[in-house]
Amino acid sequence: MSKRKQPESTASDRVTAYAQAVVAGELIAGPQVRNACRRHLRDLEHGPARGLQWNLEAANRAIGFFEEVLQLNGGRFEGQPFHLLPWQAFIVGSLFGWLGADGWRRFRQAYVETAKGSGKSPLAGGIGLYGLTADGEERAEVYAAATKKDQAQILFRDAVAMVDQSPVLAARIVKSGATGKEYNLAYHPRSSFFRTVSADDGQSGPRPHVALLDEIHEHKTPLVVEMMRAGTKSRDQALIFMITNSGTDRLSVCWDYHDYADKVASGALEDDSFFGFVCGLDDGDDPFEDEECWYKANPSLAYGIPGLKYLREQVTQARGMPSKEATVRRLNFCQWVQADNPAISRDAWIATQDDQFDLEPLLGRRCFGGLDLSSTQDLTALVLLFEPVPTDPVWRMVGWFWLPEEGLARKAEQDRVPYVLWRDRGYLQTTPGAAISKRHVLHTLAEVAALYDLQGIGYDRWRIEDLNALIADEGVSLPPLFPVGQGFKDMAPAVDEFERRLVNGEMRHTGHPILTWCAANAVYQEDPAGNRKVDKRKSTGRVDGIVAGVMATSLTIGDLEEEDSLSDHLENHGIRTL
Numbered sequence: 359m360s361k362r363k364q365p366e367s368t369a370s371d372r373v374t375a376y377a378q379a380v381v382a383g384e385l386i387a388g389p390q391v392r393n394a395c396r397r398h399l400r401d402l403e404h405g406p407a408r409g410l411q412w413n414l415e416a417a418n419r420a421i422g423f424f425e426e427v428l429q430l431n432g433g434r435f436e437g438q439p440f441h442l443l444p445w446q447a448f449i450v451g452s453l454f455g456w457l458g459a460d461g462w463r464r465f466r467q468a469y470v471e472t473a474k475g476s477g478k479s480p481l482a483g484g485i486g487l488y489g490l491t492a493d494g495e496e497r498a499e500v501y502a503a504a505t506k507k508d509q510a511q512i513l514f515r516d517a518v519a520m521v522d523q524s525p526v527l528a529a530r531i532v533k534s535g536a537t538g539k540e541y542n543l544a545y546h547p548r549s550s551f552f553r554t555v556s557a558d559d560g561q562s563g564p565r566p567h568v569a570l571l572d573e574i575h576e577h578k579t580p581l582v583v584e585m586m587r588a589g590t591k592s593r594d595q596a597l598i599f600m601i602t603n604s605g606t607d608r609l610s611v612c613w614d615y616h617d618y619a620d621k622v623a624s625g626a627l628e629d630d631s632f633f634g635f636v637c638g639l640d641d642g643d644d645p646f647e648d649e650e651c652w653y654k655a656n657p658s659l660a661y662g663i664p665g666l667k668y669l670r671e672q673v674t675q676a677r678g679m680p681s682k683e684a685t686v687r688r689l690n691f692c693q694w695v696q697a698d699n700p701a702i703s704r705d706a707w708i709a710t711q712d713d714q715f716d717l718e719p720l721l722g723r724r725c726f727g728g729l730d731l732s733s734t735q736d737l738t739a740l741v742l743l744f745e746p747v748p749t750d751p752v753w754r755m756v757g758w759f760w761l762p763e764e765g766l767a768r769k770a771e772q773d774r775v776p777y778v779l780w781r782d783r784g785y786l787q788t789t790p791g792a793a794i795s796k797r798h799v800l801h802t803l804a805e806v807a808a809l810y811d812l813q814g815i816g817y818d819r820w821r822i823e824d825l826n827a828l829i830a831d832e833g834v835s836l837p838p839l840f841p842v843g844q845g846f847k848d849m850a851p852a853v854d855e856f857e858r859r860l861v862n863g864e865m866r867h868t869g870h871p872i873l874t875w876c877a878a879n880a881v882y883q884e885d886p887a888g889n890r891k892v893d894k895r896k897s898t899g900r901v902d903g904i905v906a907g908v909m910a911t912s913l914t915i916g917d918l919e920e921e922d923s924l925s926d927h928l929e930n931h932g933i934r935t936l
Contacts, residue, residue: 370418372418372444376448388639390623393623394635410630412455413457417451419492420454420455424442424488429520431523440520450481450484458630463597464631466632467597467633469600469618470601470635475663478601480516484517487521487552491548493568495548495595498545500568503555503569506557507556511554518540557771563589564585564586568596568599575610575612579776580614603688609878620634620636639691645690655692672690703860703861704878707860710860711869723747726742726816726914728905729906729909730902730903731817731822735761736902737760738759738761739872740815743911753865755907757873757903761781761787762792765792780871786872797832799825800834803836804836807836816839816840816912816913847889849908853891856907876901876903877903877904879901
C-alpha cells in the first residue's frame, strides 16, 4: 500500500481508520501526528476508565455536515462538495465524537499546525458554520478572532463563501453587509450569529460557543486566546479552534501551544480537554534534500494540495536566494526557524530558564541592580543580577515590574498583553492613579535592599530627578545609584557581556512572563563600528526588563573581587557616580 495516499475507506469510523493507518506506517506522518493517532487509539482502550466516551454517531454527523452541506470555493475547487481528506476527517471526527464524563464534548481547545496551503482555513470556517447551525446551541456566538480585524476577516470570508456556495445554508443564513463586505452571519432559528472579533475591539463581551483563531504564530501575546477562553465559562461545550503555520518565536503563545500539543499527544502531559494536530518533520529530515518527507508537513500533498510543482519551485528559489530559505522551511515544511536579527537568542533564553529555582538562597547574596524608570504611564522595571557563588556558580536574574492601576485594562488592550492577569498572579505591581507612583517604586527598592546585598543600582539619568527628590524627602537609605548612559559607548560593552553570559549558560532567569516578553520584543540597533544597544523605537513591544538587565550588567563588568570600591570601578569605566 502506498505510504503517501490512503485509499478510500469503506469503514464507518474514518477517525479510527486514519489513526490505525498512520500508526501502522501505511500513511506518512510526522512524529507529533503519529503520537496524536496513538493517543486516539489509547483512549479507545483506556479512556472509559476516565469517563471518556467515543460517540461514532456524533463524529459521523459532523463529518457528514461538511460533505453533505458545505461546498468549497476558489479556483478549481469552486462549487465542489467539501469532501474531507483523511487528516481533516480525523480532526473533525475527534473534536465532535469524543465526549467527556459529563456527556458534553470532551475537547474544548484544539491546536492545528500544518504547512501553508493545506486547507486549514476552510476547515476552520466549516467548523464555525457547524457550530452556528447544526450544534443545537441556543444563542450560539461564533467568532473568527485575531489580533487585527483584517486578519480575522480572512477566515470569515471563507465561511461567507461557503454559505454562498451551499443551497442549504444560503436559504437559512442571513448575511449582513454589502457583497464582499459582509460582517455578520445570522441563524435566526437558534438566535445565533457568526462574526469577526479582534483585540482592536476590546476585551469584554464575547461569550463564544466556537472561536476560530487564525495564524496563531502572528500573535505576539496570548491576549486574544485568553479573551476567548475567558468568555467560554458559561458554555457547556465551547470550542476554541486554533490554526497556524509554524512560527519563528519560541517565546510566543504559538510555541507554547505547539509544545503543549506535543506533550499531550506523547503522553508526557494528560489533558483530556485539549486536542492537538501538529505536522512536522522527524529529526534528520531535510526537505531540501528529500522530497519524501514533504508529506509529513503537508498532509494534503498526496491529494495535489498544494502540489509538488509548487513546492519544488519554492525549494529551487530558496536554494538560489538564501534569504528565502528560512521562510520556505517555516511555511512549507513546518520547521521553526529564528527571525532575522533577534536581540536575544530564543534558544539561549529557553535553555537558561530555571523556574524551579527557590529565591530564598539569594537572601544576603551580593547583587547589582538596573532600574528602567518610566516617566508616567509606561512599564517600570527593576532587574537584579546576583553574583555567582561556589554553591551556585551562575548569575541569577530576578525582576520586578510596575504599571499604574488606573487604565490598566485599557493599556492591556493597547499593548495586547495580559497585564490584568499578570497583576492578579503577582507578576506585576500596580501603583495608585494614572501615572507611575515613584514613591511605591522607592519603597520596593528599600525592601529589596534590605533583603539582598545590593551593591548599587544603575539608572537612566534622564528619568531620575523625581526619585532623587523622594529619596531626600523621605530619608530612605539606598545603595549607591549610578547613571548609565543609553548610547552606544556605555551600552555596547554591557550588551556584549549580557549576551555572552546568556549564550554560554552563565546566567539563569526564573521564566518571569514579563521579563520573557521583554526578551522576545527586544531588537538591537548597531552603529557602523558594530557597537550595539537595545532599540526601544524598533522593538515590537516593551523591552524595559532587558534594558534594566543590561544596565545591571554594566555595573558588573570587570573584576569586582578586588578591594576597589564599586564607585572606583565605575569611575575607571567612564561612569560617574552621584
